[in-house]
Amino acid sequence: xxxxxxxxxxxxxxxxxxxxxxxxNKPNFLLLQEIxxxxxxxPYSELKKIGYDSEVHGQKSYNGVAIIYNKxxxxxxxxxINDAENQSRSISIDINYKNELIKIISVYVxxxxxxxxxxxxxxxxxxxxxxxxxxxQNKLKNKLIIGGxxxxxxxxxxxxxxxDWENDALYRTEIRKFFRKILNEGYEDxxxxxxxxxxxxxxxxYQYGSFEKNRGLRIDHFLLSKNIIxxxxxxxxxxxxxxxxxxxxHAPIKLTLA
Numbered sequence: 001x002x003x004x005x006x007x008x009x010x011x012x013x014x015x016x017x018x019x020x021x022x023x024x025n026k027p028n029f030l031l032l033q034e035i036x037x038x039x040x041x042x043p044y045s046e047l048k049k050i051g052y053d054s055e056v057h058g059q060k061s062y063n064g065v066a067i068i069y070n071k072x073x074x075x076x077x078x079x080x081i082n083d084a085e086n087q088s089r090s091i092s093i094d095i096n097y098k099n100e101l102i103k104i105i106s107v108y109v110x111x112x113x114x115x116x117x118x119x120x121x122x123x124x125x126x127x128x129x130x131x132x133x134x135x136x137q138n139k140l141k142n143k144l145i146i147g148g149x150x151x152x153x154x155x156x157x158x159x160x161x162x163x164d165w166e167n168d169a170l171y172r173t174e175i176r177k178f179f180r181k182i183l184n185e186g187y188e189d190x191x192x193x194x195x196x197x198x199x200x201x202x203x204x205x206y207q208y209g210s211f212e213k214n215r216g217l218r219i220d221h222f223l224l225s226k227n228i229i230x231x232x233x234x235x236x237x238x239x240x241x242x243x244x245x246x247x248x249x250h251a252p253i254k255l256t257l258a
């Protein structure tokens with residue numbers, strides 16, 4: 001089974017890329033972030049034509065998450081992570097895989113910049129809610145796959161020129177500690193379980209020739225509860241999509257289960 005996650009930076013602008021990706025890679029689930037559209041304007045019919053249904057938690061012009069799928073799902077939940085500002089940043093479904101009940105969650109964590117504004121405090125509060133949710137799920141021994149744009153650079157090997165990012169909301173020590181706390185609560189960074197090499201990125205700025213020079217960030221992640229990490233076969237970054245015309249500034253990350 002294949003589960004992919006992708007910040008598409010506008011589902012309407014990137015629809016052709018999404019359809020191309022689905023046809024080529026055939027994921028069973030595609031978690032989308034930053035779809036930037038209300039539910040009524042989501043391209044349900046275009047995706048249905050190629051065999052995919054969609055669950056959407058949209059928002060006008062900003063944010064928004066969705067799950068596109070071609071397998072049976074249950075228990076759709078919108079805003080599964082408590083959000084004080086009621087922004088559209090999380091959606092979950094349940095699936096049965098190899099006789100195991102697994103919850104799949106698409107998340108779009110707040111960016112948090114600039115750090116001297118309310119945006120940073122909002123990110124902190126959102127991450128606290130996220131952590132509380134994950135602690136509860138772990139105590140219940142639930143099985144989770146969380147994919148999305150976390151807007152967190154976990155370590156120095158996950159960013160080009162880390163000293164440039166020390167006071168950025170993506171890399172501040174406080175933010176990276178949140179990520180480590182989540183892992184310590186019973187979750188694994190799936191990509192790092194199978195790939196230890198530095199300079200593997202999921203995001204490249206549109207400016208400064210960042211993609212061509214591979215000056216990027218790894219901020220899109222899959223976290224899995226420890227009770228299902230034995231299912232991981234591979235985790236890869238589909239970097240080629242960043243080279244297309246009018247691309248998202250993110251590339252999809254793809255989780256393949258055994």
